[in-house]
Amino acid sequence: MNQPKAYLEGLVNLASEAFQFLKSTTIAERASFMHAVANKIEGLGQDLLDAAHRETALPFARLTGEKARTVGQWRSYANAVASGTYIEARIDLPNLEKGKSDIRKLSIGIGPVVVFGASNFPFAFSTAGGDTASAIGAGCSVIVKGHPGHTKTSTIMADAIISTIKDFGWPEGVFSHFLGNNVEGTDTQVGAYLVAHPAVKAVGFTGSYRGGKALFDIANQREEPIPVFAEMGSINPVFAFTNVLKEKAEILAKEYATSLTMGVGQFCTNPGIFIGVKSEDMDRFKNALEAEIFDIAPATMLNPGIYAAFEKNKATLSTQDQVAVLSESVTEAVNGQGRPKVVTTSAENFIANPILGEEVFGPFGVVVEAENYEEVLAVAQQLKGQLTITMACTKEDARAHQDIFNVIKDKAGRLLFNGMPTGVEVVHAMQHGGPFPACTDPRFTSVGPDAVKRFVRPLAFQNYPDEFLPEELKNENTLGIARMVDGVSATKSI
Amino acid sequence: MNQPKAYLEGLVNLASEAFQFLKSTTIAERASFMHAVANKIEGLGQDLLDAAHRETALPFARLTGEKARTVGQWRSYANAVASGTYIEARIDLPNLEKGKSDIRKLSIGIGPVVVFGASNFPFAFSTAGGDTASAIGAGCSVIVKGHPGHTKTSTIMADAIISTIKDFGWPEGVFSHFLGNNVEGTDTQVGAYLVAHPAVKAVGFTGSYRGGKALFDIANQREEPIPVFAEMGSINPVFAFTNVLKEKAEILAKEYATSLTMGVGQFCTNPGIFIGVKSEDMDRFKNALEAEIFDIAPATMLNPGIYAAFEKNKATLSTQDQVAVLSESVTEAVNGQGRPKVVTTSAENFIANPILGEEVFGPFGVVVEAENYEEVLAVAQQLKGQLTITMACTKEDARAHQDIFNVIKDKAGRLLFNGMPTGVEVVHAMQHGGPFPACTDPRFTSVGPDAVKRFVRPLAFQNYPDEFLPEELKNENTLGIARMVDGVSATKSI
Numbered sequence: 005m006n007q008p009k010a011y012l013e014g015l016v017n018l019a020s021e022a023f024q025f026l027k028s029t030t031i032a033e034r035a036s037f038m039h040a041v042a043n044k045i046e047g048l049g050q051d052l053l054d055a056a057h058r059e060t061a062l063p064f065a066r067l068t069g070e071k072a073r074t075v076g077q078w079r080s081y082a083n084a085v086a087s088g089t090y091i092e093a094r095i096d097l098p099n100l101e102k103g104k105s106d107i108r109k110l111s112i113g114i115g116p117v118v119v120f121g122a123s124n125f126p127f128a129f130s131t132a133g134g135d136t137a138s139a140i141g142a143g144c145s146v147i148v149k150g151h152p153g154h155t156k157t158s159t160i161m162a163d164a165i166i167s168t169i170k171d172f173g174w175p176e177g178v179f180s181h182f183l184g185n186n187v188e189g190t191d192t193q194v195g196a197y198l199v200a201h202p203a204v205k206a207v208g209f210t211g212s213y214r215g216g217k218a219l220f221d222i223a224n225q226r227e228e229p230i231p232v233f234a235e236m237g238s239i240n241p242v243f244a245f246t247n248v249l250k251e252k253a254e255i256l257a258k259e260y261a262t263s264l265t266m267g268v269g270q271f272c273t274n275p276g277i278f279i280g281v282k283s284e285d286m287d288r289f290k291n292a293l294e295a296e297i298f299d300i301a302p303a304t305m306l307n308p309g310i311y312a313a314f315e316k317n318k319a320t321l322s323t324q325d326q327v328a329v330l331s332e333s334v335t336e337a338v339n340g341q342g343r344p345k346v347v348t349t350s351a352e353n354f355i356a357n358p359i360l361g362e363e364v365f366g367p368f369g370v371v372v373e374a375e376n377y378e379e380v381l382a383v384a385q386q387l388k389g390q391l392t393i394t395m396a397c398t399k400e401d402a403r404a405h406q407d408i409f410n411v412i413k414d415k416a417g418r419l420l421f422n423g424m425p426t427g428v429e430v431v432h433a434m435q436h437g438g439p440f441p442a443c444t445d446p447r448f449t450s451v452g453p454d455a456v457k458r459f460v461r462p463l464a465f466q467n468y469p470d471e472f473l474p475e476e477l478k479n480e481n482t483l484g485i486a487r488m489v490d491g492v493s494a495t496k497s498i
Numbered sequence: 499m500n501q502p503k504a505y506l507e508g509l510v511n512l513a514s515e516a517f518q519f520l521k522s523t524t525i526a527e528r529a530s531f532m533h534a535v536a537n538k539i540e541g542l543g544q545d546l547l548d549a550a551h552r553e554t555a556l557p558f559a560r561l562t563g564e565k566a567r568t569v570g571q572w573r574s575y576a577n578a579v580a581s582g583t584y585i586e587a588r589i590d591l592p593n594l595e596k597g598k599s600d601i602r603k604l605s606i607g608i609g610p611v612v613v614f615g616a617s618n619f620p621f622a623f624s625t626a627g628g629d630t631a632s633a634i635g636a637g638c639s640v641i642v643k644g645h646p647g648h649t650k651t652s653t654i655m656a657d658a659i660i661s662t663i664k665d666f667g668w669p670e671g672v673f674s675h676f677l678g679n680n681v682e683g684t685d686t687q688v689g690a691y692l693v694a695h696p697a698v699k700a701v702g703f704t705g706s707y708r709g710g711k712a713l714f715d716i717a718n719q720r721e722e723p724i725p726v727f728a729e730m731g732s733i734n735p736v737f738a739f740t741n742v743l744k745e746k747a748e749i750l751a752k753e754y755a756t757s758l759t760m761g762v763g764q765f766c767t768n769p770g771i772f773i774g775v776k777s778e779d780m781d782r783f784k785n786a787l788e789a790e791i792f793d794i795a796p797a798t799m800l801n802p803g804i805y806a807a808f809e810k811n812k813a814t815l816s817t818q819d820q821v822a823v824l825s826e827s828v829t830e831a832v833n834g835q836g837r838p839k840v841v842t843t844s845a846e847n848f849i850a851n852p853i854l855g856e857e858v859f860g861p862f863g864v865v866v867e868a869e870n871y872e873e874v875l876a877v878a879q880q881l882k883g884q885l886t887i888t889m890a891c892t893k894e895d896a897r898a899h900q901d902i903f904n905v906i907k908d909k910a911g912r913l914l915f916n917g918m919p920t921g922v923e924v925v926h927a928m929q930h931g932g933p934f935p936a937c938t939d940p941r942f943t944s945v946g947p948d949a950v951k952r953f954v955r956p957l958a959f960q961n962y963p964d965e966f967l968p969e970e971l972k973n974e975n976t977l978g979i980a981r982m983v984d985g986v987s988a989t990k991s992i
Contacts, residue, residue: 027907084985094927094948105917107927112907114940224718228883228934231941389722402966409966413521413606418958421966423599432982433588433601435958440722446608446955447725454588454956461940462948464912464929472896472903472915486987488926491578493980493987 007184007194012201015147018177019116020203022145025175026113030475031085032483034141037172038082044164045132046075052160056126059154061304061340066267067127074127077430078137084432084453085141088485090460093476095489095498098467106467108477111460113143114231115205118198120219122210123306124270126154131181132161134430134455135208135233140178142459144206149195150183153307158183199223199232206459209234210272210450213363213441220444233458235450238390238416238442239276239363240425243380243408245401248422249285256396257292260369261300261344263424268303268342269367270310272436273392273425276363279351279372279383290371293346294331302333302341305366311340314366318345321364326353330371342366351379355386377405384408389439389446390416392425415439417446501678501688506695509641512671513610514697516639519669520607524969525579526977528635531666532576535634538658539626540569546654550620553648555798555834560761561621568621571924572631578926578947579635582979584954587970589983589992592961600961602971605954607637608725609699612692614713616704617800618764620648625675626655628924628949629702629727634672636953638700643689644677647801652677693717693726700953703728704766704944707857707935714938727952729944732884732910732936733770733857734919737874737902739895742916743779750890751786754863755794755838757918762797762836763861764804766930767886767919770857773845773866773877784824784865787840791825796835799860805834808860812839815858820847824865836860845873849880871899878902883933883940884910886919909933911940 026034048071056067084090091110098106117139121130128134131148139146150158162181169178184194199207199222207223209216209232216234223232244256263275278293280286305311322329322345330346337343344367351374354360360370374380387393393416395402395409402409402421412419417438428436428451436451437443443450448458470478476485479498486493520528542565550561578584585604592600611633615624622628625642633640644652656675663672678688693701693716701717703710703726710728717726738750757769772787774780799805816823816839824840831837838861845868848854854864868874881887887910889896889903896903896915906913911932922930922945930945931937937944942952964972970979973992980987 024904027904092948094925096923096925096927104923104925107912107923107925109927109929115908220723221718224715224723229714229718229938230934231939399963399965402963410518410521413957414609417956418601418960419962420960421962423961429590429598429601431588431590431598431601432985433590433603433958435603435956437956439955440724444723445725447951449956454586457941461933462911462929462931462943463907464927466912466914467917468913468915469893469896471893491926 005184006186006188007182008188012187012194012197015180015182016116016201016203019145019147019180022175022177023113023116026143026145026178029143030483031088031091034143035082035086037168038078038085038137038141040168040171041132041165042075042078042082044168045071045078045161048160048164052157055156055160056154059157060126060306070125070127073430074132077128077134080430081137081141081453081456085456088476088483089453090142090456091476092462093485093487095477095487097490097498107464108468108473109462109464110474110476111462114459114461115144116203117144117146117206117208117459118204119146119148120195120209120211121148121151123151123153123310124267126157127161129210130154130161131158132165134450136179138455139208139459141456144459145178147180147198149198150181152183155183195219196222200226202228205230207232208458212236216444231458232444233448233450234444235272235437236441236443237272237363237365238438239361240273240390240392241387242275242278242394242396244278244280244289245397245405246281247398247401248396249280249283249289251398253285253288254292257289257296259424261293261296263426264369265300265344265367266426268305270306270365271426273428275394275425276368277370277372279374279380281374281376281380286373290330290348293371297331297344297346298334300333300344301335302337302343305340305342308340310365311342314342314364317364318366318368321360321370322347324357324359326350346371348373351375351383355382361388381408381411384411384415387415389442391436391438391442392416392418392420394420394423394425396422417442417449499678500680500682501676502682506681506688506691509674509676510610510695510697513639513641513674516669516671517607517610520637520639520672523637524977525582525585528637529576529580531662532572532579532631532635534662534665535626535659536569536572536576538662539565539572539655542654542658546651549650549654550648553651554620554800564619564621567924568626571622571628574924575631575635575947575950579950582970582977583947584636584950585970586956587979587981589971589981591984591992601958602962602967603956603958604968604970605956608953608955609638610697611638611640611700611702611953612698613640613642614689614703614705615642615645617645617647617804618761620651621655623704624648624655625652626659628944630673632949633702633953635950638953639671640673641692642675644675649677689713690716694720696722699724701726702952706730710938725952726938727942727944728938729766729931730935730937731766731857731859732932733855734767734884734886735881736769736772736888736890738772738774738783739891739899740775741892741895742890743774743777743783745892747779747782748786751783751790753918755787755790757920758863759794759838759861760920762799764800764859765920767922769888769919770862771864771866773868773874775868775870775874780867784842787865788825791838791840792828794827794838795829796827796831796837798834799836802834804859805836808836808858811858812860812862815854815864816841818851818853820844840865842867845869845877849876855882875902875905878905878909881909883936885930885932885936886910886912886914888914888917888919890916911936911943
């Protein structure tokens with residue numbers, strides 16, 4: 005579906021107008037709106053689940069859980085917004101003797117944001133997902149380009165937000181949703197067109213490296229560059245150490261196989277590589293993993309495009325030099341199903357061949373065997389930025405390998421001491437992001453209430469009379485939020 | 499002076515090693531180091547002032563004040579770092595029933611930072627200035643390219659930091675300073691070389707649009723793009739309204755002339771344009787300004803390059819169509835002195851000719867006369883991003899022109915209700931930055947302790963045993979900092 009330029013211009017104009025309105029809202033008003041959206045989504049029924057199941061092949065149990073997660077995101081972000089955490093109110097009171105002015109600062113929305121949702125989370129990381137919730141919480145209007153893989157789902161979710169806007173009497177441009185490929189009559193993709201539009205001030209994206217990096221480049225080549233937070237996935241290495249392999253090689257193999265094939269391997273935090281030192285216990289792990297993968301049935305992937313890419317990338321990595329197949333599901337795949345597969349290679353080969361470090365989106369893993377821990381360290385050192393890195397280890401292992409522990413701090417946004425990286429909890433301490441190419445700016449997260457920070461900018465008011473200050477900065481702290489007054493956190497009025 | 503590539507590689511290697519060391523320091527240790535640097539700078543004597551006076555022509559009184567400001571920056575940033583504000587510790591405790599993990603997050607240094615200091619603040623925004631202080635506070639090693647305009651000053655300041663590093667027994671690469679133009683034997687500037695270097699992870703810059711934007715582009719074209727905070731100056735408009743002009747046109751003219759010519763107009767927050775509606779009171783303002791500028795003597799600019807650029811840009815703007823000279827200092831300038839000058843034009847012409855909105859670094863102002871407030875609004879709407887905007891007004895004016903007040907919120911980092919923008923206080927509520935082209939990322943500031951935020955990134959630890967967590971996240975809160983525990987701020991141990 006193509007869209008006329010005039011239609012897109014209309015969306016941007018509405019978003020700009022609505023941003024002017026949102027600038028006048030308080031954090032309490034935005035939080036109230038967000039809770040209402042949460043209620044609206046919670047009230048959506050079987051139609052939503054049916055549409056999503058039909059469009060993404062994700063099972064109902066998973067979709068039910070993801071719906072609850074999405075509702076929870078809106079609520080927890082709303083509460084964090086209402087608490088004042090993200091406006092970071094700072095008040096420095098005047099001091100005539102020292103010639104100091106009255107200066108007050110808060111963070112406001114950066115402007116209209118364009119959001120590109122992910123294929124793999126049709127609720128939580130798509131139209132009404134974390135990017136939209138955090139941008140609105142920040143005080144930004146949002147234009148969502150609905151994901152072509154789940155247009156009906158996207159439309160139902162959009163309608164929930166649009167109907168909340170009507171309930172609140174807010175300007176319609178607070179949230180817009182559209183479907184489309186190219187700008188009508190041109191070769192320009194609508195996404196590229198919007199990201200290049202002067203009235204757009206930030207971008208949220210979850211998806212492939214190729215897609216995210218292209219938008220990042222467009223945004224930085226504008227006359228006025230704008231921030232792009234693109235979460236582009238990673239291979240989420242799992243490092244396994246001597247004692248943990250000895251203690252539980254078979255359990256670890258089961259955990260790894262489960263995580264690798266969960267959701268047909270279609271998670272940004274899917275653990276695509278597993279690294280250990282050659283040993284009898286590593287052989288036990290491989291044998292157990294071979295058996296696990298053998299037994300896991302293929303399942304339908306999100307859409308034919310993702311299936312095709314999976315097959316292609318799986319074949320590319322599997323046919324590299326010095327790569328051997330360890331195991332493949334015994335069940336043949338049919339009709340766009342992803343068939344789990346694991347290959348092995350040496351650490352030396354992994355280091356020498358960068359192709360083996362590329363993400364394969366789907367149930368495909370590479371077991372990397374090192375001769376010794378110097379090689380493991382070398383693998384860690386040459387890793388690109390990751391969303392997560394898991395250390396499968398005992399405390400004794402960790403004490404023995406602090407050099408590797410120190411290196412991985414530079415390589416990921418979230419480090420796990422045992423446990424698998426799939427299952428990204430929506431909590432304040434979550435970091436979902438990481439050094440490039442996991443995402444385009446490691447200073448931000450796209451999961452957890454801190455996601456709001458991507459879309460705010462500070463604005464200082466010097467010697468403003470109380471009546472012209474935003475509610476959050478007035479002398480009377482009507483919202484009861486924590487403010488830094490002369491350097492000290494305080495909730496009292498001034 | 500050119501630098502061999504091997505020398506620059508050596509600096510980067512030392513910075514990388516030192517970053518590994520800094521990752522192991524606590525906020526308390528870094529704060530202690532910063533206080534020691536402050537003491538060391540405070541102890542510098544007349545040699546420093548003499549060098550800076552000789553190299554920049556800035557008067558001793560100004561330099562003495564700037565030295566104190568620089569010391570104050572190190573101290574206030576150190577205190578803010580020690581308080582834990584910038585590590586943003588977040589702890590979400592596990593809940594076995596709900597299947598929730600123990601997740602803890604703090605912000606760590608982003609990596610080695612390259613700093614380019616400003617010509618106009620040889621202490622506060624140069625080698626030992628705010629960028630260096632905030633990067634070290636964040637936990638980053640720093641490489642400063644000394645400003646060619648004040649190499650001796652830069653070296654004295656660098657030595658103060660280097661000697662503190664020795665006192666602390668820290669790795670030398672925590673801070674490096676060098677002078678240089680090109681990489682020896684090439685046409686590549688050392689700045690460009692360093693910003694493109696894979697081991698460098700962020701850039702701090704204060705200076706011209708041309709310089710900052712060039713570094714920004716290099717950083718974004720790297721295989722791994724990195725954040726650049728470039729503060730590139732602006733024209734800091736002053737809008738004057740009916741009642742304030744009526745009440746104090748002459749006082750306003752004096753305030754404006756003083757701010758415009760302060761430091762020979764060499765401030766990033768120099769108020770380059772003044773906008774008002776034609777009226778008898780505006781004529782009073784212009785007459786008074788004419789007399790003020792007439793009486794202000796030229797003074798020596800920072801260096802011959804800046805003087806030459808001032809003359810060139812002043813001539814370019816003065817000779818645009820429909821631009822008339824309002825006033826010029828009666829005193830002829832000699833030997834690289836900047837001669838104050840103010841021109842006038844209509845709002846219509848200002849809007850039609852973008853050249854009139856370009857920064858002239860030096861004592862040069864443009865008085866823009868509008869026919870009515872619709873035109874004033876139009877001027878506000880077409881402004882590019884600014885560091886500051888001043889509203890010279892009474893409360894009555896402000897009530898009458900909320901449309902303009904709302905527009906300027908999108909156009910600057912700091913808004914002033916009367917008062918001139920020069921004099922940037924180093925306080926928590928300060929915002930020194932603003933929408934592009936004032937700086938490359940409006941979400942950050944380069945003045946005030948919040949400047950630290952530019953150089954940190956969050957890192958989450960999932961299910962890490964206490965002994966392997968950074969001190970700031972351990973159960974026992976030995977540093978006594980505020981941490982967000984299960985969403986609520988707490989200083990207690992866990």
